[in-house]
Amino acid sequence: MKHAEKLGASQAEAYVGQSRAFAIEAENSAIRNAEEKRDAGIGVRAVIDKRIGFAFVTTLSKKDVREAVTSSVKLARASIPDPEFVSLPASDGSYPIVKGLFDKNIAELPSDATADMIIRILDASKEVLEGRNYAISAGVQSSSGMNAIVNSLGISFSEKRSSIFLYCSPVVKETDDQTTSYDYQLTRDLTEINPEQVGKNAAELTLSVLGPKTIESGEMPVVFAPLGGGTVIGYGFAGAVSAEEVQKGRSYVTDAFGDVIASDNIEIFDDALLTGGLGSRTFDAEGFRSQRTSIIEKGVLKGFLHNSYTAYKDKVPNTGNASRPSYSGLPSISTSNLILSPGRGTLDDLVSEIDRGVLCRNTADRPNMTTGDLSAMLYEGFYIERGEIKHPLKNTLVGINMRDLLQRINQVGSDTKATLAMITPSFVVENAVVTSG
Amino acid sequence: MEELAQVAIDAALNAGVMFADVRIENSTTTIIELNDGITRQSMASRMKGAGIRAFIDGAWAFAQTTNLSREGMRATGRSVAKLARATREKVADRFKIEGPVFEDNVKLNVKKPFDTVSIDEKMQFVKLIDDQARNFDKRIVATRTIYGELTSEIFIANTLGTRVYLQNTIPRIISVPTAKEGPNRQRIQQSISLRSGFEEMETENAQTIGIRASQLAIELLSSKTAEGGIYDVVIDPALNGVVTHEAFGHATEADNWPAHSTVLEEKLNETVGPEYLSISDDPTLTGMRGSTEYDWEGTKTKKRLLVKDGILTDLLHSLETSSRLGLEPNGAARAQSFMHVPLPRMSNTFMEPKDWDVDELIEDTKKGILLCSFNYGYTQSAKGQFMFQASHGYLIENGEKGTMVRDVSLAGNILEILAKVDAIGKDFELEAGTCGKDGQSIPTMTGGPHARIRQVPVGGM
DSSP states (O other): HHHHHHHTOEEEEEEEEEEEEEEEEEEEEEEEEEEEEEEEEEEEEETTTEEEEEESSOOHHHHHHHHHHHHHHHHHHHHHHOTTTOOOOOOOOOOOOOOOOOOHHHTTTTTHHHHHHHHHHHHHHHHHTTEEEEEEEEEEEEEEEEEEEEESSSOOOEEEEEEEEEEEEEEEEEETEEEEEEEEEEESOOOOEEEEEHHHHHHHHHHTSSSOOOOEEEEEEEEEEEEHHHHHTTTTTGGGHHHHHTTTTTTTTTTTTTSSSSSSSSOOEEEETTTTTOOOOBTTSSOOOEEEEEEETTEEEEOBBOOOHHHHHHHHHOOEEEEEESSSOOEEEESSSSEEOSSSSOOHHHTTOEEEEEEEOOOOOOOTTTEEEEEEOSSSSEEEETEEEEEBSSSSSEEHHHHHHHEEEEEEOOOEEEEEEEEEEEEEEEEEEEEEE | OOHHHHHHHHHHHTTOOOOEEEEEEEEEEEEEETTTEEEEEEEEEEEEEEEEEEEETTTEEEEESSSOSHHHHHHHHHHHHHHHHHHHBBBBBBOOOOOOOOEEOOOOOOOSSSGGGHHHHHHHHHHHHHHHHHOEEEETTEEEEEEEEEEEEEEETTTTOEEEEEEEEEEEEEEOOOOTTTEEEEOOEEEEESSSSSGGGGHHHHHHHHHHHHHHHHHHOOOOEEEEEEEEEEHHHHHHHHHHHHHHHGGGBBGGGTOOOTTTOOOTSSSSSSOOOOOOTTTTTOOOTOOOBBBBOOOOOOOEEEETTTTTTTOOOOOOHHHHHOOOOOOEEOOOSTSSSOOEOOOOEEOOOOOOOOHHHHHHHHHEEEESSSSSSEETTTTTTTEEEEEEEEEEEEEEEEEEEEEEEEOOOOOOHHHGGEBBBBBBEEEEEEEEEEEEEEEEEEEOOOEEEEEEEEEOO
16 A cells, blocks of 8 residues: 555555365265365555556565556556546444354364265265265365455454355256256354255255146246345345446436335345344445445335445445455445345245246346346246145246336245345245246 | 476375376456446456366365465475375275376467557557447447456476466457436447457457447347247357357266266267257367367367267367266366366357358248347256347247347257257357356357257247
8 A cells, every 4th residue: 555655646455365265075976176275365456536546466475566556556547537436435433343254163174074064965965865866066165264455544454254155966867857956055153054954955956856847838926935036136136226337327226216116015125234144244345334224115215235436426325335356356336145024924835825826946047237127047946836836847937027026026935044145035926927838 | 387387296296196287377467447438447467376286096186376486386286185185085986087298388479469558558449449339329328348358378287297388368348338218228248359469459340349339239229028938049140159058068068977967978979969960169269269279287179079960979078087988188178267176168169050041041930039149148967957148139020030129038958959950050150258167267259150949938028
């Protein structure tokens, strides 16, 4: 930072990221490889008036860091000034205390313990699949690291975090069919892990999607389980409430602030302060203090997610949603822990009320963020008739605009689950176009 | 670099492993992004470090270091070998790593190396594209233009004796305008990227990309959403590339065989499609984004005839898969950077052209849909299920191109879709792409001719 200022930067920021990850993977139901990754680097942002440059390097040697600083200043000079840029964020004193981010037991987990967990996953999975033709992939990865942010305006913070990830994905083959599914667990608390559950669930889920069929296309209700709903809302809606997308007119809710955009049973918020949450943190990727931000209340669009740039531009409070891929990028905007408040009923309860419809257990699709049009393949989907799951689906797509999807959520369950995208229960969209063939 | 690689390899061998390899990388990237005429991002980076693998009796270990000193390389070589030995006690499948030995020093000659063009000139180029996109029509309400360049040098060495030095340079220009009329907003993305110096950014094609992107965005304003249903689909070269890549290419990556995770497992040398269908993956094409003389394990690359006349004839190999399956290595192991393990990957993947004239193909399709370009696509090889989304298309009625439609998705099964391809055009084009697998992104190209697929489900609103 000092070097950048000496070279002529009016403001500067340095972000240091350091991490260690240890992973063991199994293929064809047996351990195959181990990996140890240590990563440390620095990203430097230099500001000259309203021009910004950024450079990063994957080492922390003095020479390389100096090169990054020099590049960032040079790039700032070559940039076209951004009249909307005001300043890097300043520290405003009070920072929250967020618990459960670092677990020494995960950071110091011996490699033998990791290998033991993967064997427990495999054994639990094999037990369910006994007598069948199968091949199980599985993995356990423990990671720990710290990030530190310093800027010219007094921000100077660092934080340690750790997490452990377990997954299992069996392939099952039958004479005329072969399929796969998966389950995973990602947590910051080592005492929470349950390798047996991951292995058993993954195997049972795989068996449940054997023998998929197509159905007659038409309009019908769609039940979203947490994994599928999490993708659609956690990526497909979260991206639309990023203030940057809204300011640029690229979001399908650009002109909808204060409007009713969802049914009145919908409450969505972003909470970076959640104890042990996967997206929890004391400060965001620019060092600004974390908070809880309301996005939808009783169906009304109440808030967007900001970093310092978009907040200064709109002259509104910064919500502390700056995010970046460790040291290797400039801050953009993303959710911390995005949460859909639960309603009532299990997934089975929701399914039992459907006369004819489909269940989207998982999808990987996201809408066109500008129009909101979503065409989602049921990566794992089931046909529902008279309140019961009849069979898994293949070659089946659900089509709906996101604005309609939000308005048509007529039931929200209570089976809240933390997925990689967000924390959400199951929910029902009362009507969408289902194409299958 | 050679000496450092040798230190790591010796340390690993002394610790008692059967095979080890090292990739030492020194890469730089520059990214310039303009939004609405203003610099949104100007970024430079340097990736410098080594990835080291050790292998014994079927057990692999991998580690990386950015400490490129003799001590750093020795310590990492030793610790990765120890990790492989510890893992070995728990592996089930025992096998060896074998492969041909290559020694080469490949120099890539480009007309205009990136470092001979000033940062101001690059900024001007991005501004030119951003301005032309924004000034194209007053209904263009937002523009986003991104220029990126990658220069990489990599040295690969292994215990078999391979020593290969590789160079690569790839520029890319992307134009993403948003058009608005009333409540209707449409965004389009167009990009050009090749294996070259800055000269490919100076062609007329690259210098006018903003105009073409904006034109398409404006056209999309009057498009409709497609009605879901079963259609006869004609795909354009860009979309054909995605279909070929997603619906077939991924399933031919040979690491799927030991893992039993592809629906093609029993299909090698068997019929997988009609006899007029051939699919190739060719890293030896000059100037293409997915091209490389050697792969990231130091194996010389060659053209792979994945499907020849309807028969699955070749797979995409790493040294591990060719060793375990007893097949010829073909240099398909690629990694995103030294921080990643090389995996069997595609390079430039395409359907081989045949004999249909494009206009006749559309005329012959009485009722259907022409799908163009792509937003994205993905596949799950173990299940055979894939999905991709065209950015736009046109309904075909009575053999004529009609109403424009947008964001059309298509889902299907790998083993079913190829059999439904009933006509293949004689035109040919390749488009720039980026392929993701196990968290690693690599530059690829995909393409082919226009082709028709009968009776597939197309998603609608």
